[in-house]
Amino acid sequence: MTYRSLCLALLLAGMASAQPLRDVIDTEIAKAQQREKVKAAPLAGDSEFLRRITLDLVGTIPSHDETVTFLDDKTSDKRAKLIDRLLDDPRFAQAQADRWDLILFGRNPPGFDTYKREGFQTWLRTRFEKNVPYDAWAKELLRAEGTSADSSAMYFAQYRNAPEDANEAISQIFLGVQLHCARCHDHPFEEWSQRDFYGMAAFLARLEVVTVGKKGNDTIYAIGERGTGDILFTGPAKDAVPGKKGEPVKPKFLHGDPLKEPAAAAKEAKFVANQMPPKPEFSRLDAFANWVASPTNPYFAKAIANRVWGQFLGRGLVHPVDNMSPSNKPTHPELLDALTRGMVENKFDLKWYIRELVNSRTYQASGLGSGEPMPSWFQHARTRPLLAEELADAWRVATGHAAIEAAGGKKPANTGRFRPLESGYVLRFFGSPNTGTGDFQGGLHEHLYLNNGPLMQMISAGKGSLEEFVGDKTKPIEGRIDRLYLATLSRRPTEKERAKFAKFLTEGGPAGDAIWVLLTCSEFRFNH
Amino acid sequence: MRFDPASNHLSRRALLKGTLATAGGAVVMNWGGLTSMPALAEEVKKHQKHCILLWMNGGASQFETFDMKPGRPTGGPFRPISTNVPGLQICELMPHLSKQMDKVAVIRSMRTSEVDHPGGIYLMHTGYRSSSTVRFPEVGAIVAKYQGRDGTSLPNFIKLATNGEAGAGFLGPKYQPFGIGSEGGMPQFSFGQMEAGRELKRHDLRSFAEEQFDDASHSEVGKMHPKPTRPHAGSRADARRSRSTPSGPNRRTATATASSASAA
Numbered sequence: 073m074t075y076r077s078l079c080l081a082l083l084l085a086g087m088a089s090a091q092p093l094r095d096v097i098d099t100e101i102a103k104a105q106q107r108e109k110v111k112a113a114p115l116a117g118d119s120e121f122l123r124r125i126t127l128d129l130v131g132t133i134p135s136h137d138e139t140v141t142f143l144d145d146k147t148s149d150k151r152a153k154l155i156d157r158l159l160d161d162p163r164f165a166q167a168q169a170d171r172w173d174l175i176l177f178g179r180n181p182p183g184f185d186t187y188k189r190e191g192f193q194t195w196l197r198t199r200f201e202k203n204v205p206y207d208a209w210a211k212e213l214l215r216a217e218g219t220s221a222d223s224s225a226m227y228f229a230q231y232r233n234a235p236e237d238a239n240e241a242i243s244q245i246f247l248g249v250q251l252h253c254a255r256c257h258d259h260p261f262e263e264w265s266q267r268d269f270y271g272m273a274a275f276l277a278r279l280e281v282v283t284v285g286k287k288g289n290d291t292i293y294a295i296g297e298r299g300t301g302d303i304l305f306t307g308p309a310k311d312a313v314p315g316k317k318g319e320p321v322k323p324k325f326l327h328g329d330p331l332k333e334p335a336a337a338a339k340e341a342k343f344v345a346n347q348m349p350p351k352p353e354f355s356r357l358d359a360f361a362n363w364v365a366s367p368t369n370p371y372f373a374k375a376i377a378n379r380v381w382g383q384f385l386g387r388g389l390v391h392p393v394d395n396m397s398p399s400n401k402p403t404h405p406e407l408l409d410a411l412t413r414g415m416v417e418n419k420f421d422l423k424w425y426i427r428e429l430v431n432s433r434t435y436q437a438s439g440l441g442s443g444e445p446m447p448s449w450f451q452h453a454r455t456r457p458l459l460a461e462e463l464a465d466a467w468r469v470a471t472g473h474a475a476i477e478a479a480g481g482k483k484p485a486n487t488g489r490f491r492p493l494e495s496g497y498v499l500r501f502f503g504s505p506n507t508g509t510g511d512f513q514g515g516l517h518e519h520l521y522l523n524n525g526p527l528m529q530m531i532s533a534g535k536g537s538l539e540e541f542v543g544d545k546t547k548p549i550e551g552r553i554d555r556l557y558l559a560t561l562s563r564r565p566t567e568k569e570r571a572k573f574a575k576f577l578t579e580g581g582p583a584g585d586a587i588w589v590l591l592t593c594s595e596f597r598f599n600h
Numbered sequence: 601m602r603f604d605p606a607s608n609h610l611s612r613r614a615l616l617k618g619t620l621a622t623a624g625g626a627v628v629m630n631w632g633g634l635t636s637m638p639a640l641a642e643e644v645k646k647h648q649k650h651c652i653l654l655w656m657n658g659g660a661s662q663f664e665t666f667d668m669k670p671g672r673p674t675g676g677p678f679r680p681i682s683t684n685v686p687g688l689q690i691c692e693l694m695p696h697l698s699k700q701m702d703k704v705a706v707i708r709s710m711r712t713s714e715v716d717h718p719g720g721i722y723l724m725h726t727g728y729r730s731s732s733t734v735r736f737p738e739v740g741a742i743v744a745k746y747q748g749r750d751g752t753s754l755p756n757f758i759k760l761a762t763n764g765e766a767g768a769g770f771l772g773p774k775y776q777p778f779g780i781g782s783e784g785g786m787p788q789f790s791f792g793q794m795e796a797g798r799e800l801k802r803h804d805l806r807s808f809a810e811e812q813f814d815d816a817s818h819s820e821v822g823k824m825h826p827k828p829t830r831p832h833a834g835s836r837a838d839a840r841r842s843r844s845t846p847s848g849p850n851r852r853t854a855t856a857t858a859s860s861a862s863a864a
Contacts, residue, residue: 182730252731439817440816440817455817497788504735504773516755516773516774516776516778517773517776517789518773520788520789520790521788521789523789523792524789524790524791524792524793525788525789566812568812569809569812572805572808573805576801576805581801581802581805582798585798585801585802585805586805588802588806589802589805589806589809590809592806593806593809593810593813594810594813595809595812595813595817600817
């Protein structure tokens with residue numbers, strides 16, 4: 073190779089990686105669509121895009137004014153500018169933290185007191201506010217330093233005396249692999265053996281939930297790590313007999329080397345009540361955290377690249393996002409590699425990554441006229457139900473509660489996350505509207521709540537509310553109906569809709585009922 | 601989900617009287633078989649069988665009811681009596697039941713490795729130990745799924761007072777128990793305060809909005825969201841409306857949670 077051609081080759085290689093990730097995404101997605109002979113939907117309209125991006129980035133719908141400003145903006149780069157603005161909005165950190173809290177704890181976390189985790193939630197939100205790199209905060213979380221009041225320690229409180237459970241959850245969330253079958257037997261069709269499972273669980277076997285103080289009525293916990301102790305392996309569950317003692321298993325990284333560690337501590341440190349437990353001389357947990365959240369870990373970067381892709385594009389390139397295995401191959405392997413590389417090269421900067429995803433043509437495809445809610449080839453936008461948090465926030469924005477509160481108006485009696493609604497009801501009826509296998513289901517209770525619950529009171533928010541505007545007979549009817557649609561569905565009504573609602577309102581239909589209709593309809597319930 | 605091969609159930613259950621012959625001459629056995637054998641499920645459905653689970657939390661000990669241990673350290677003060685099933689004895693305090701024991705299946709061999717009540721209650725309701733990654737459905741939800749009638753105006757799974765909150769698990773909200781309080785009250789929000797005429801108009805408008813979205817999106821989404829059923833006019837409007845089952849068929853869509861199971 074001549075010097076010249078070498079230079080050229082280097083230049084080309086440099087250009088390849090200099091291509092923005094958003095373009096790589098569109099190229100790879102289009103390539104696969106051609107191969108599969110599926111037709112890509114046109115670009116989403118402004119209303120469709122605005123509602124989708126606002127829900128995805130800041131977890132709520134745009135207000136009436138935000139919607140009108142965006143729709144009337146004639147500049148060509150308004151979408152990119154909106155994305156930048158939303159990524160720097162304080163609500164972005166809140167919305168992403170809500171989502172990760174759900175990933176890490178679920179709706180009904182195991183463990184004592186784990187439902188009281190404001191300390192954890194604040195810690196998580198702060199990670200997104202400061203845009204701490206994902207690998208850094210994942211490592212921090214897994215090292216379980218600090219207390220439940222001021223750091224991530226509550227995470228491990230879910231798995232008190234249950235290193236096997238902790239191992240299942242951590243490998244699923246941070247490594248994107250499902251090991252739970254290997255807990256009781258060698259996995260029948262994956263590469264995980266039962267030894268792999270216990271080798272990983274061994275890292276977590278010495279943890280203990282320790283009470284270190286009180287804050288008001290709440291107990292403060294920390295995670296202590298003992299200097300001795302092993303997990304016992306008793307062989308396949310089917311051969312288990314009462315009283316059979318297992319053999320201790322040494323820590324071993326998943327498909328990697330056994331941990332090199334000094335002999336167990338000669339003397340066990342005492343955990344004293346109401347004192348922070350001392351760090352052991354050698355911490356298995358730290359070794360584990362450093363390995364899990366390392367850029368060279370074969371699973372870690374790929375798992376987060378795939379998970380966040382799934383969050384915004386509806387399904388993972390490996391789907392479900394936490395089941396990466398040789399028998400569950402990615403639909404777009406080259407793209408997944410490019411995303412993973414980008415994640416590592418950009419030092420796990422999630423904000424950068426999300427910016428690339430949502431600026432792609434692929435993300436901005438229309439979802440109208442589509443059918444399939446989770447298209448495999450990303451030929452049109454996915455449809456997803458709003459999270460309970462998003463739904464309640466969207467109701468607050470649409471009805472005018474959010475604006476009235478921001479203006480210092482009427483303070484709601486309840487100040488909870490779902491105000492003015494009771495969080496217990498919202499979580500129960502909208503908290504997990506799915507079958508756990510990706511199927512959406514509304515239930516009877518959701519229907520009763522929408523039909524007979526406190527929504528009507530919420531709509532009657534008084535001065536400055538949407539109801540006041542829509543019900544104001546001194547204003548022209550067209551303007552009232554435009555406002556109704558812009559405030560709830562972030563779009564202007566069609567002629568047909570305008571006629572139907574005009575008839576309803578002029579024949580004496582209450583404005584609150586018209587609002588109720590749009591707050592409870594499918595178009596509102598889903599992000600599309 | 602896996603159950604024993606149906607043949608195991610058949611031979612065992614054939615010993616019991618009052619079994620249900622299917623068209624093919626087979627015999628319907630336990631509810632577990634319903635999920636693995638569609639033909640049996642159909643047959644049971646035809647006979648309109650129901651499943652009633654009486655959960656006697658903190659009830660009388662098995663040693664004083666169906667699993668007496670006379671003469672052993674665990675034996676209580678009462679004596680066993682014979683029943684109309686040779687070799688099967690129960691407590692002397694149940695003389696009437698002793699004449700009906702041919703209609704009862706007593707399981708004395710069961711043991712679990714759960715050490716505490718909540719875990720045991722979950723296991724007995726779902727058949728599984730609780731897991732950090734999978735939400736299992738309880739037996740009522742399973743029966744509702746395989747035996748429930750679609751389009752009925754009554755919920756398929758009714759729970760009176762509650763013990764064990766496993767619910768529908770991964771089967772989804774459609775099979776969630778319709779919970780009635782221990783005092784017999786209806787679930788929250790069963791009744792609306794709205795006058796029937798106004799309610800009708802509101803629902804008419806909502807149906808219109810749903811149609812618009814269906815038309816615009818050509819998506820199945822519109823069909824998965826609970827659609828309002830028309831409230832029945834008349835004096836019983838409220839009560840009847842409360843029993844409507846509006847949930848549409850279950851369609852695939854992106855899950856609300858970011859992860860497939862762990863977060864759900």
